[in-house]
Each structure stands twice: as C-alpha cells, then as structure tokens.
Amino acid sequence: MTREAQAAASDLTHIVLAFEDNRLIGDLFGQFDQNLALIEQKLGIDAIARGNQVTLKGSPAGCSQARTALETLYQRLQQGHEIHPGDVDGALRLAASAEAQLPLPTLEPRSRLAFAKISTRRKTIVARTATQDAYIRAMDRSDLTFGTGPAGTGKTYLAVAYAAALIERGDASRLILSRPAVEAGERLGFLPGDLKEKVDPYLRPLYDALYEMMPPEKVDRGLTSGMIEVAPLAFMRGRTLSDAVILLDEAQNTTSMQMKMFLTRLGENSKMIVTGDPSQVDLPLGQISGLREALGLLDGVESVSTVRFTETDVVRHELVARIVTAYDNASREASQARERRYAERSEKSRRPTLETEES
Secondary structure, eight states, X not given: OOHHHHHXXXXXXXXXXXXXXGGGHHHHHOGGGHHHHHHHHHHTXXXXXXXXXXXXXXXXXXXXXXXXXXHHHHHHHHTTOXXXXXXXXXXXXXXXXXXXXXXXXXXXXXXXXXXXXXXXXXXXXXXXXXXXXXXXXXXXXXXXXXXXXXXXXXXXXXHHHHHHHHHHHTSOSXXXXXXXXXXXXXXXXXXXXXXXXXXXXXXXXXXXXXXXXXXXXXXXXXXXXXXXXXXXGGGGTTOOXXXXXXXXXXXXXXXXXXXXXXXXXXXXXXXXXXEEOXXXXXXXXXXXXXXXXXXXXXXXXXXXXXXXXXXXGOOSOHHHXXXXXXXXXXXXXXHHHHHHHHHHHHHHHHHHHHHHHHO
C-alpha cells in the first residue's frame, strides 16, 4: 500500500450502530434502504445495513453526523412519529449545526440533539433546519416575531402550526390570520363573487395549513364562531387584538402605514408573527415595503425577534433551493449593474463642474 493510501485509510472512521427494536428498522432505514442512501449521498460516506445494525464508513465528521442523525430519527420513531425523506434531510442539517443550537434546559442534555417541535392534535412538527429551530424558539419567547426569507423555508407553515398549538393549549382564545390582498399580476376586481370570495384565493395557503394542523370540524366551528378569523389586512384597522395569536403573511406587500397599523393592534396577552420575503415585493414601483421598514426600525427592540431564512433552509424539492439561488444571483447582478450605471451618471454630471472650475 502506498504512503498516500495509508494516510487516506487512517483518516477514515468505522462506526457500527445497533438498534434494539427490530420493528422500527424498516422505517428507520427506509424502503430499499432509501434513507441510508440519502445519508450516503449527503455526507459522502458508506452506510451498510445488516439486520438491525448499520455500519458507517467515511470521514470522521460525516460518520459523526450520520450517527447523530440516525439516533435522532430512531428516537423519533420510538415516540410514535413517522419519518419522511424531508425528516432525514432535516436531521442531517441539524446534526451538522448541533453545536450552534440554543440549549433548552427542559430538553435533553447538550450532548444529544434536541429538536424544537410544535405539537398539535393532528400532528407534531419538528424543525428540519437550524433556522427553523431558532424560529420556533423565537416565537415561544417573543411577543413579536418576524420570519423572513424565500419560499419553501416553512415560515408560514410553522407560524400557523405554532398559532394552532397555542389555541389548543388554551394559551390564546382567538386565532387571527391575515394577508394583504395585493394584486400580483392579476386584477382582483375581475374575480367572481363577493368580497370574501374575492380574497379567499389570497388566503388559501393559510386555510390549507390550518386544516392540516387541526381537525376539520374544529376549524369549521372556529371559523363560524369567530374563534378563528381569516381576513385581509384592511379588516384590522381600528381593532385591539387581546388574548390572541395574530399572523400576518406576505408582509412584504404591506405599505409603511399598513404595517404600522397592523403592529399597533397588539393587545394584552397576545403574540404576533409576521412573515414575508423582502425580495418578492408586489407593491407599485417606488412604494416602500412596510416589512423592510419595520425590520430596520424594530431591530434591537425588547421582545421583538427576527429570524432570517436563506435558500439553504428550503425544505421543499432540492430544485426549489437552486431556483431561489438563481433568482437571487440574477437580482444581485441587476442591482449591481444599476449601481454602476448610477455611479457613471453621477461621475459624468460632475465632470462639467470640475472642468469649469479648472478653467
């Protein structure tokens, strides 16, 4: 064996994991070992299954992350939860950033990976990225939480889940979900029906998430009784929202005055969650986004938390993350080009003045 080969072999780690409950092995490894294949692909290691054991071979860092992820997924199965490919990906992301996690005294010791989770009657949602973990914790400790970033990062989904959990625990008596009814390329006035029927398509994502978190009959009763209110932003004016959890989605499409109006609705014993993507503003050209302004004005204010998601936090199809990156890169290049053109025009406008002074 050559010296290089001996050095490479010495850098490899060999770990054998054994899991006691054979009934869970099929779900842990996945159909045709697809979960192990995903771990191999993501970490560049070998994961070889035999019975209730799996042998990990590869770099020390990769094997360590794979071990932490598999042990965490096994613990999840022991608690009666299902595992999907997205959960495997999330466990790997959290394993990679475990040291950066905020410790929670009520959870496992720091040596074990502690997922932040939201439990509702219908399902338990577990954070799949470090940013999702920070987001759930921020909503728990702050009265006002901003969650910003691209589509597919779980901002709205987790916010609705958290709001539903508060309602089910009795920590809030009302759930209010809102969106600005901004026309993103379509003319709202030409949609059929009354005002509710016109704005419902804009609020559909909130309805979908809500029905996923709570039993449909409870959602229907809540909508009828007013315990759950789904309304456009304009309906918030003049109200004080006490003992409630209030969610504003697509907040990048609020104006400065709308955002101020919404934030000042916060009443006693209430929590407010604001989500949006500052890079996807559909307001008329030249109009300032209320979300962007609020993020700057409220930075550092007590009991206000801001969690910023990036394309690395996208938990939909992997292609979504690449699409977001491509658009962000194009937007950045266009912005830089505009700045260069502005600098060139400014330089040209100064030249006649300089030439006059010299003469």
